[in-house]
Amino acid sequence: MDVRTLDVGDLELICRHREAMFRDAGRDDDELATMTEHFRPWLLPRLSDGSYSGFVLEDQGRPIAGIGLMLIDWPPHPLHPTQDRRGYVLNVYVEPDYRRRGLARELMQLADAEFIRRGVSYCVLHATEKGRPLYQELGWSGTAEMAKVIPD
Amino acid sequence: MDVRTLDVGDLELICRHREAMFRDAGRDDDELATMTEHFRPWLLPRLSDGSYSGFVLEDQGRPIAGIGLMLIDWPPHPLHPTQDRRGYVLNVYVEPDYRRRGLARELMQLADAEFIRRGVSYCVLHATEKGRPLYQELGWSGTAEMAKVIPD
Numbered sequence: 001m002d003v004r005t006l007d008v009g010d011l012e013l014i015c016r017h018r019e020a021m022f023r024d025a026g027r028d029d030d031e032l033a034t035m036t037e038h039f040r041p042w043l044l045p046r047l048s049d050g051s052y053s054g055f056v057l058e059d060q061g062r063p064i065a066g067i068g069l070m071l072i073d074w075p076p077h078p079l080h081p082t083q084d085r086r087g088y089v090l091n092v093y094v095e096p097d098y099r100r101r102g103l104a105r106e107l108m109q110l111a112d113a114e115f116i117r118r119g120v121s122y123c124v125l126h127a128t129e130k131g132r133p134l135y136q137e138l139g140w141s142g143t144a145e146m147a148k149v150i151p152d
Numbered sequence: 153m154d155v156r157t158l159d160v161g162d163l164e165l166i167c168r169h170r171e172a173m174f175r176d177a178g179r180d181d182d183e184l185a186t187m188t189e190h191f192r193p194w195l196l197p198r199l200s201d202g203s204y205s206g207f208v209l210e211d212q213g214r215p216i217a218g219i220g221l222m223l224i225d226w227p228p229h230p231l232h233p234t235q236d237r238r239g240y241v242l243n244v245y246v247e248p249d250y251r252r253r254g255l256a257r258e259l260m261q262l263a264d265a266e267f268i269r270r271g272v273s274y275c276v277l278h279a280t281e282k283g284r285p286l287y288q289e290l291g292w293s294g295t296a297e298m299a300k301v302i303p304d
Contacts, residue, residue, distance in 0.1 A: 018227075027230045040229035042236045072224070075170075075242065076190035078179045079301065084194045087302070090227065115302045124299045135298050145297035146287050147276045149231065150239070150267045 001103065003110065006054040006066070008047050013056070015040050017066045017093035025128040046070075054091070055110045058105055069109040069114055081084040087115045087123030092131065105133070108138050128143040153255065155262065158206040158218070160199050165208070167192050169218045169245035177280040198222075206243070207262045209255055217246040219259040221266055232274040239267040239275035244283065256283070260290050 006014070018039060019032045035073040048053035057065040076084050089111050094103045115123055124143065127135050158166070170191060171184045199206035209217040220243040228236050241263050246255045267275055276295065279287050 022212055022230050031230050035228050035230055035233035038234050038236065042227055050217055075194055076187050078174050078183050078187055079299075081183055081187035082190050084190065112302060121302050122299065124297055127296045127298050129296075132296070132298070136160075138296040138300075140300045143295075143297040143299045144279045144281075144284070145276055145295040146279050146292040147274065147283070147295045148290070148292045150264065150273050150275055152273070 001057045001059055001064070001106075003106075003121075004056055004058065006047065006052075006056060006068070008044070010056065010063075010066075011040065011047060013042055013063055013066065014043060014047070014052075014054075014091060016069060018091045021091060021093045021128070024130070053114070055107060055139070057094075057098075057107065059098070064098045065103045065107060067092045067111055069111055071118065071120060077122075083121055085120065086119075087111075087120040089123060089125040092125075104134055108134070112138075153209045153211055154215070155258075156208055157211065158199065158208060158220070160196070162208065162215075162218075163192065163196055163199060165215055165218065166195060166204075166206075166220060166243060168191040170243045172203075173243060173280070176282065182270075187296065205266070207292060209246075209250075209259065211250070216250045217255045217259060219244045219263055221263055223270065223272060229251045229274075235273055239263075239270075241275060241277040244277075250272070256286055257290070260286070264290075 015036050019036055022032055043052060048118055052068055054066060054068040056063045067089065070088040070090065071085045072084045072088050075085060076082065080086065092104060092107060125135065125140065167188050171188055174184055195204060201247040204220055204222055206218060210217045219241065222240040223237045224240050226236060226238045228234065232238065244256060244259060276294065277287065
């Protein structure tokens with residue numbers, strides 16, 4: 001597989017990966033269509049200015065897996081007392097025909113290297129059930145994050 | 153108790169609450185001093201422009217509890233498909249002499265009301281062990297967030 005960095009021409013590819021990832025996790029198609037309608041214009045300026053970056057794996061020029069990376073503004077915290085940002089990994093996706101070959105692991109290793117290069121000391125992600133075992137194996141562990149849906 | 157909103161004069165109070173909260177959770181003093189040295193200049197502009205807001209509870213003019221609120225930029229997601237932000241609750245702290253009187257609950261209800269007022273549909277926080285039961289009671293539940301410390 002060849003590796004390349006994401007660029008602004010990957011807008012639709014990233015939208016497709018994000019939808020497919022959430023569809024695999026059991027999310028509803030209508031909900032995903034609404035999400036993408038709002039995700040696409042959110043992503044475009046961030047992909048253009050590099051605040052959303054990442055990698056694509058290609059098989060003979062065809063993209064078959066991808067990963068997104070961001071740096072998110074965060075208050076200095078005991079786990080990163082001198083830094084005011086956290087790395088964030090999102091939209092990790094491997095096409096069904098290319099699974100069980102270590103490609104997600106390869107993407108996560110690219111993420112680690114990129115965070116090291118940028119000097120980021122603490123990173124987070126949100127795992128699907130299917131992704132969790134790999135992340136655990138790679139040194140990630142659960143946090144104490146909690147969430148609440150606020151009624152309209 | 154009287155309730156008032158945070159303002160820029162609360163810079164040191166918020167730093168003190170954040171340190172005390174993490175100290176209660178078992179964090180080391182030296183680490184917390186380093187954190188605060190970096191947290192203070194991070195907080196000041198955000199408190200000034202309102203991107204960090206919140207509430208203080210006072211007993212006869214003396215601040216005895218506080219809560220911080222932020223809106224964080226986030227990609228539209230199945231749990232908030234039309235919104236590109238999440239509410240974030242942080243630095244929830246009640247002075248030891250004022251605990252077990254429902255003040256943390258009152259602060260969390262102020263947070264909910266503020267998020268409703270701002271039209272935010274999905275909120276997150278990171279719980280200490282001590283805080284978790286209250287948050288659960290108020291409708292918060294654990295997420296699939298995972299984290300990793302990146303070696304230097």
